[in-house]
Amino acid sequence: MNEIKTKYDAKLSYGYDNVTYLEGLILDAGGGGRYKDHTVLFRNILDKLKAINAHNVTIYVAATPTAANNYPNNEYRKIRFEDETKFDFKTIDLDRFKSNANDEIREKGKVNPETPNGAIHKRLLVTSDLDENDWNELFGNSSIKLIVNQEIINNQNENELEYTYQKVKKRLRQSKFRKELLLAYDYTCAVTGSKVIELLEAAHIQPYDGVHTSVVSNGTLLRSDIHDLFDIYVEGKRLINISADYKIEVHSSLDGSEYWEYNGKGIRLPKEQNDHPKFYK
Known part of the structure; x- marks a missing residue:
C-alpha cells in the first residue's frame, strides 16, 4: 500500500x-x-x-x-x-x-x-x-514513471537525454489513453488507415501536462512513424500536422518521400462527435 x-x-x-x-x-x-x-x-x-x-x-x-x-x-x-x-x-x-x-x-x-x-x-x-x-x-505529486535512473541520465549527452525525455513523455499514460483512442478510432490510424495494432500509438495534440490532458479529444491515433513525425518540429512546424478542419499537412521537407501522398487528405475521425480531436490553427 x-x-x-x-x-x-x-x-x-x-x-x-x-x-x-x-x-x-x-x-x-x-x-x-x-x-x-x-x-x-x-x-x-x-x-x-x-x-x-x-x-x-x-x-x-x-x-x-x-x-x-x-x-x-x-x-x-x-x-x-x-x-x-x-x-x-x-x-x-x-x-x-x-x-x-x-x-x-x-x-x-x-x-x-x-x-x-x-x-x-x-x-x-x-x-x-x-x-x-x-x-x-x-494530487500534484511527482510521477513515479518520470523517475529515471540517475546514473543513466548522467551518462547521456544532451541529445540522448532529450530523446529519453521525449520517449518517457510519449509513453506516459499510454496504457489507458491508448485504449480509449483505439476504441474511438476503431483500431485504425487516423492518417494512414493502418490497422496493425502493435504500431498504433496515442498522440497528444496539446502537450502532455498531467492526467487531465489525456482525454480522447486531446489526442489522435497514429502509426508509430507518423506519431514521431507529428512530434517533430522543423522551423516551427510539425513534419506532419493536422489542421483545424482535419486536413493532413506534410512539411515541404518531406516532398518526394513516401509521406507526401498524405498531404491534403482528410483524417479518419471517431464516430462519436464528442471524441473528435481538437486541432488548432
Whole structure:
C-alpha cells in the first residue's frame, strides 16, 4: 500500500485492499475525529474525477466487517446512483451524486439497521481506469514513471537525454489513453488507415501536462512513424500536422518521400462527435 500525499488531514493510499480484495484508491476511515478532513477529501476526489471525465468508476464502502454489520459481499458495498454502480463522470450530475453518495455511505455503514443515521466517515475504495501514477499526478505529486535512473541520465549527452525525455513523455499514460483512442478510432490510424495494432500509438495534440490532458479529444491515433513525425518540429512546424478542419499537412521537407501522398487528405475521425480531436490553427 503506497500513500498518496494530499494537503488534507486524511489518509489516502493506493494498492491492494485486503477487505474487498480489489486494487484501487483507498480513503481510510475518519471516524472518532481521527482524520478530520475525511469527507472534504472524498468530495475533492469526486471533483478530480469529474474534471478529467473519468469513467468505469466504482466506489465501495470498504469497512472491516463486524458482528453487527458483516457487509455480505462486494455488491452490497457498492455506492449506487440512479440504479448504477459503475459511473461515467463525463455525464454525471456531480452535486446530486455527492449528496447521494453520502446517503449511501450512511446507509451501508449502519451498525444497527434500526438506527436513523449512520456515519459517513467510513473507509472507502475507489476503483477506476486510473492507476497509482495518475492519482499522484492529480494530487500534484511527482510521477513515479518520470523517475529515471540517475546514473543513466548522467551518462547521456544532451541529445540522448532529450530523446529519453521525449520517449518517457510519449509513453506516459499510454496504457489507458491508448485504449480509449483505439476504441474511438476503431483500431485504425487516423492518417494512414493502418490497422496493425502493435504500431498504433496515442498522440497528444496539446502537450502532455498531467492526467487531465489525456482525454480522447486531446489526442489522435497514429502509426508509430507518423506519431514521431507529428512530434517533430522543423522551423516551427510539425513534419506532419493536422489542421483545424482535419486536413493532413506534410512539411515541404518531406516532398518526394513516401509521406507526401498524405498531404491534403482528410483524417479518419471517431464516430462519436464528442471524441473528435481538437486541432488548432
